[in-house]
Amino acid sequence: MDKYSSVKISDVSKLAGVSVATVSRVINNTCFVNPETKEKVLKAVEELAYEPNLSARNLRRNTSGAILVIAPNMTNPYYSNIIKGISETARKYDCSTFVCSTDGDKEQELELLKILDNRRADAAIILATNIDNDEILPYVKKYPVVFCSEYNPALNIDRVSIDNYQAAVEATEYLIGLGHRNVGMMSSENDYISTELRKQGFLDACKKHGIKNAEKNIVYASKDYSFSSARSLAKKIFSKKNHIDALFCISDILALGAIYGARECKLEVPEDVSILGFDNLEYSEMMVPQISTVNQPCYKLGEAAMERIQDKLNNPESEPKVEILKHRLVVRGSTSKI
The missing domain is CATH 3.40.50.2300 (Response regulator)
Structure with a gap:
């Protein structure tokens, strides 16, 4: 067994000479901790190679730490590039992504949204959907939802796209x-x-x-x-x-x-x-x-969608935002003057 595999938060507190509660505050960044004390804790965490149990932490908070991503087709490189931006940005926030492909099937999309009700995901990014307005609105009212690339203009929901x-x-x-x-x-x-x-x-x-x-x-x-x-x-x-x-x-x-x-x-x-x-x-x-x-900018579309989700998680009452990213014409060899 690896010598670090059983390191506990109490081991970190003992090495740093502080209470377990102080270590928890530093790791979760929930309260102000004296900079000198914080440095001791971080040094102990590094020395012991301590890794917090995110699953246990999320259970206590009644969250999953996961973001649901609904895509119509993950084999299409357009969507896979967006998903890459979503997933890599999620890692910055210690989040995981639950990516699901639906082939545009409305029933699958509705079934997947139930993951939010089951607390297996905290929010959703939807790349494209065939769900009707009255079917998706209940989820939008209860959970952070962001449309990325495709959206319904009749709904006042956070979205990221190009013009x-x-x-x-x-x-x-x-x-x-x-x-x-x-x-x-x-x-x-x-x-x-x-x-x-x-x-x-x-x-x-x-x-x-x-x-x-x-x-x-x-x-x-x-x-x-x-x-x-x-x-x-x-x-x-x-x-x-x-x-x-x-x-x-x-x-x-x-x-x-x-x-x-x-x-x-x-x-x-x-x-x-x-x-x-x-x-x-x-x-x-x-x-x-x-x-x-x-x-x-496929990657940036995904990145912006995840950033917006994080903002919604931290500020649930914030007003919906529309973010339009820049496109550009790329001229190559398949077009020419007559």
Whole structure:
């Protein structure tokens, strides 16, 4: 057995020459302790390699020390990068994360929220949900809940996201600025707010620049942004005689599928068609041509969501906040002037 494995708080108090209560106050940072005394305690903790029993502490406080994270698809690198930001920030606060993937199943999402009622988690970060307003509001009233990336604009709840509408406007105007007039969009069949806002941004930008019937050039990939659905759609789009000359895809996965579909129609990217993605995932730089895209600060979205959760845990009565992080257009090899 490791010589430190059975170190108790009483051992720390004996070595530091203070009471167990004083050691507890220092470790939990609950009350003011004289700096000299605090230094003695911290030195004893380090010397004995003492590790507090967080589970016991949380039990006494009637908390779990865990944050529930609900994601629609953890295999999607967009969500996994956000989850990384959430998890690494949680560790700064001695919290654990309880990450669950639902595949967009509403019943699973509702079942997972019961974890809060069962005290297996103290708060929740939701990356996307299909739960109705009246079903989620009871949880919002009782527990800290933060929406990250996706959200319901009708609910006054803490959320962190980018400006999806403006990002889509800028992406579309970039393609138009390259000289493309027959511009299309690959959206998704899901009902997420980001999907809706990107579509509206695309349509408004086309209207602003006199491009008519833009809505006819919108196609819809699967709800989960699958590569195969994008590839199949692209083959249909680009097999037409007067096909579009530029395609704005609402995710990098869709852009990747679209590039493969274009190639199967004997088209070169960007010589014959420009293709623009969204998210700036790592693999967007791994293929030829590298994908032009809109950068979302995925890690920072997760980081900001966890910081907001901690603020809500410490200040339960605080007003809901909306945090909009910056996006940016990243120009690479999949787009070019006509």
